[in-house]
Amino acid sequence: MQVNITARRLKLTDSIDSYVRKKITKFEKLCAEGDIFAHVILSVEKNRQITEIIFHSGKVSFRSKEESTDLYASIDLAANKLEKQLRKQKDISKVHRKDKLAILKDKKRNIEEAFSYYNMEDSRTKISEIKRFDLRPVTVEEAINEMDNLGYMVYMFKDILNDKISVLYRNDSGSVVLLEPNEM
Numbered sequence: 001m002q003v004n005i006t007a008r009r010l011k012l013t014d015s016i017d018s019y020v021r022k023k024i025t026k027f028e029k030l031c032a033e034g035d036i037f038a039h040v041i042l043s044v045e046k047n048r049q050i051t052e053i054i055f056h057s058g059k060v061s062f063r064s065k066e067e068s069t070d071l072y073a074s075i076d077l078a079a080n081k082l083e084k085q086l087r088k089q090k091d092i093s094k095v096h097r098k099d100k101l102a103i104l105k106d107k108k109r110n111i112e113e114a115f116s117y118y119n120m121e122d123s124r125t126k127i128s129e130i131k132r133f134d135l136r137p138v139t140v141e142e143a144i145n146e147m148d149n150l151g152y153m154v155y156m157f158k159d160i161l162n163d164k165i166s167v168l169y170r171n172d173s174g175s176v177v178l179l180e181p182n183e184m
Helices: 014-030 071-114 140-150
Strands: 002-008 036-045 048-057 060-068 154-159 165-170 176-179
Touching: 002 014, 014 036, 014 048, 014 071, 036 071, 048 071, 060 071, 140 154, 140 165, 140 176
Parallel strands: 002 036
Antiparallel strands: 036 048, 048 060, 154 165, 165 176
C-alpha cells in the first residue's frame, strides 16, 4: 500500500507522518485485492486544521474531508468517515458476491438434475466431458477436410445442401462414414 502525505501551510513532523500512516494502513484489510493507494492532504487555514483523504482501491476511489481546530482530531474524523465508506462498499460487494454464488449453485444443481448421467457408476456409460460448438453450414467435402485437419475421429456439421445436421466418422478400415437423419 502506498501512502503519500502532502502538508500545506504546516510543517510535517515525524509524529504526524507516523500517526497518519498508522491510521491509513489499517484500511488495507477492508479493501479487495488490487492496487491500493492513499493520498492524504493536511492543511491549515486560519485556525482550522483540514484533513482530506483520497483513497484508491482497485478501480474504486473514496474521498473524505474533515476539519477541526486540532490536526489530530481532523485526521481521526476523516479516517472514521473513510472507514464507514470502505465498510459499506465491502458489505455491498459481499451481498453481490453471495447472490452470484447462489445463482451459480442453482444453475449447477439444475444441470445435474437434468442430466442423470452425472450420477452413473459405470465408467463405460458415464460421460466424462461435454463439448459445445457452433454448427456452421459446410459441404461434406469441407467437413471431411476439417475433420482430418483437426485430427477428429468423429465430426458433426450442418450440411449446406439439405440443411440437416450430419455426422462423419472413420470406421476401423479407415474409410469415412456419413450419418444423415431420415425425415419422419
